[in-house]
Amino acid sequence: xxxxxxxxxxxxxxxxxxxxxxxxxxxxxxxxxxxxxxxxxxxxxxxxxxxxxxxxxxxxxxxxxxxxxxxxxxxxxxxxxxxxxxxxxxxxxxxxxxxxxxxxxxxxxxxxxxxxxxxxxxxxxxxxxxxxxxxxxxxxxxxxxxxxxxxxxxxxxxxxxxxxxxxxxxxxxxxxxxxxxxxxxxxxxxxxxxxxxxxxxxxxxxxxxxxxxxxxxxxxxxxxxxxxxxxxxxxxxxxxxxxxxxxxxxxxxxxxxxxxxxxxxxxxxxxxxxxxxxxxxxxxxxxxxxxxxxxxxxxxxxxxxxxxxxxxxxxxxxxxxxxxxxxxxxxxxxxxxxxxxxxxxxxx
Amino acid sequence: xxxxxxxxxxxxxxxxxxxxxxxxxxxxxxxxxxxxxxxxxxxxxxxxxxxxxxxxxxxxxxxxxxxxxxxxxxxxxxxxxxxxxxxxxxxxxxxxxxxxxxxxxxxxxxxx
Numbered sequence: 001x002x003x004x005x006x007x008x009x010x011x012x013x014x015x016x017x018x019x020x021x022x023x024x025x026x027x028x029x030x031x032x033x034x035x036x037x038x039x040x041x042x043x044x045x046x047x048x049x050x051x052x053x054x055x056x057x058x059x060x061x062x063x064x065x066x067x068x069x070x071x072x073x074x075x076x077x078x079x080x081x082x083x084x085x086x087x088x089x090x091x092x093x094x095x096x097x098x099x100x101x102x103x104x105x106x107x108x109x110x111x112x113x114x115x116x117x118x119x120x121x122x123x124x125x126x127x128x129x130x131x132x133x134x135x136x137x138x139x140x141x142x143x144x145x146x147x148x149x150x151x152x153x154x155x156x157x158x159x160x161x162x163x164x165x166x167x168x169x170x171x172x173x174x175x176x177x178x179x180x181x182x183x184x185x186x187x188x189x190x191x192x193x194x195x196x197x198x199x200x201x202x203x204x205x206x207x208x209x210x211x212x213x214x215x216x217x218x219x220x221x222x223x224x225x226x227x228x229x230x231x232x233x234x235x236x237x238x239x240x241x242x243x244x245x246x247x248x249x250x251x252x253x254x255x256x257x258x259x260x261x262x263x264x265x266x267x268x269x270x271x272x273x274x275x276x277x278x279x280x281x282x283x284x285x286x287x288x289x290x291x292x293x294x295x296x297x298x299x300x301x302x303x304x305x306x307x308x309x310x311x312x313x314x315x316x317x318x319x320x321x322x323x324x325x326x327x328x329x330x331x332x333x334x335x336x337x338x339x340x341x342x343x344x345x346x347x348x
Numbered sequence: 349x350x351x352x353x354x355x356x357x358x359x360x361x362x363x364x365x366x367x368x369x370x371x372x373x374x375x376x377x378x379x380x381x382x383x384x385x386x387x388x389x390x391x392x393x394x395x396x397x398x399x400x401x402x403x404x405x406x407x408x409x410x411x412x413x414x415x416x417x418x419x420x421x422x423x424x425x426x427x428x429x430x431x432x433x434x435x436x437x438x439x440x441x442x443x444x445x446x447x448x449x450x451x452x453x454x455x456x457x458x459x460x
Contacts, residue, residue, distance in 0.1 A: 021400045024425055028377040029396045054395025061401055 012059035245334035253319035268311040374428035
C-alpha cells in the first residue's frame with residue numbers, strides 16, 4: 001500500500017526527473033521500508049513521515065527550479081527553421097521525435113473522426129445511440145418536421161404549427177411559445193428564429209403546463225392555444241375553441257377523429273396526430289419516435305389503447321369512453337390540467 | 349558557465365556525508381542511505397526524496413557520475429565521485445580543518 005502510494009506520489013516530480021530517478025527511488029524506498037518495518041511500529045511511523053515529507057519537499061524544490069529552466073530555454077540557441085514556428089514546453093526535456101509523430105497521427109485521426117461524425121449527423125439529421133441505449137434512441141433524434149409537427153431531441157420536444165413554436169422541456173415539462181410567423185416556412189428557418197429569439201431574450205418566459213398562470217403574469221391560455229394547435233386531435237375535438245373538451249365534444253370525439261384521417265385508411269397515424277415527419281429515418285426509428293410522441297401526450301396515450309403508436313378505427317369508435325377516463329374530477333369535461341403533459345414526465 | 353550554489357557555498361551536512369560515502373567506494377542509492385546513517389551514528393537519516401534531490405544536484409554539477417553496476421538490476425544504478433567532485437570535497441575538508449584549527453585556537457586561548 002505505502003509502496004503504491006509512494007509510486008503514485010512520484011508523479012509530483014517533473015516527468016524528466018521521474019524517468020531518470022523514479023524506478024530507482026521506488027526501489028530504494030522499498031528496501032528502506034522493509035528495514036524500518038523490521039524495527040517496529042515507532043520506526044515505521046517515523047519512516048513514513050520522513051519519506052512522504054521528504055518526497056513532497058523534494059518535489060517542491062524541483063518545481064521551484066522552473067525559473068532556471070525557463071532561463072535556460074531563453075538563452076539556449078534555438079535551431080533555425082526558416083519560416084517554421086518553434087515552441088517550447090515548461091518541462092526541462094524535449095519529447096521524443098517518435099512521440100511527436102504518434103501524437104500528430106492520433107490528433108489527425110481524432111479530428112477526422114469528429115469531422116466525419118459531425119458531417120454524417122448534419123446530412124442525416126439522425127444521431128444514433130450506441131447499442132444498449134435503445135431506450136434513448138427516440139429521445140436523441142433530431143428530426144426535421146413539416147409545417148406542423150414535433151421535433152424531438154434529447155428529452156425535449158419542439159413543435160411548430162401555424163407559425164407558432166412550442167418548446168416542451170421534457171424533464172421540467174415547461175414550455176415557451178414563440179411567434180415565428182409567417183407560417184409555412186421551413187423548420188430550419190423556424191429554428192434559427194428561435195435561436196435568435198433566445199439570444200435577444202435571455203429572460204425568456206417558461207410556462208409550466210398545468211398551472212393556471214405562468215411567471216410574470218403570462219397566462220397558460222397562450223400556451224394552451226399553441227398546444228391545441230400543435231395537437232390536431234385536440235383542435236378537431238375542441239369545436240368551440242374554448243380549450244376545454246366538453247361533454248358534448250367528448251361524445252362527438254369519434255367523428256372529430258375520423259375527420260383527421262386524411263388518407264382515409266381508417267386509422268390515425270402519429271403524423272396525422274401532429275407527430276414528427278421522419279423523411280430519413282428507418283422504420284424502427286419511426287416506430288420508436290411515434291410511440292414516444294403518442295405516449296407523451298395524455299390524450300393520445302389514452303386513445304391509443306393497444307399502445308402501437310396509432311389510433312385505429314376501433315380506438316376512434318371507443319374514443320368517448322377512453323377520454324372519460326382522463327376526467328379525474330368527474331365534471332364531465334376535460335380541462336387543461338387533465339390534458340396537458342404532466343410536469344416531470346420525460347419524453348420517452 | 350552556470351554557477352550553482354553548491355559549487356560556491358559550504359556544503360550542507362547531508363551532501364558532505366553523501367560525498368564522503370562515495371569517496372570510499374562507488375555505491376548505489378540504498379547503500380548511500382545506510383552509510384550516511386552509520387557515519388553520523390543515526391543522527392542524519394536521509395529520506396529517499398532528499399537523497400535523490402542531492403544526487404540530482406551533484407550530477408548536474410558533475411561532482412558525481414552514474415554508472416551501471418555489473419550484474420546489477422537495471423534500476424540499481426551506482427554512483428561514484430568524479431575528479432571534480434573529489435577536488436571540491438578535499439577543498440571542503442580543508443576548509444573545515446582550517447575552521448576546526450581556528451576554533452581550537454580560539455577556545456584554548458579563552459581557557460588559558
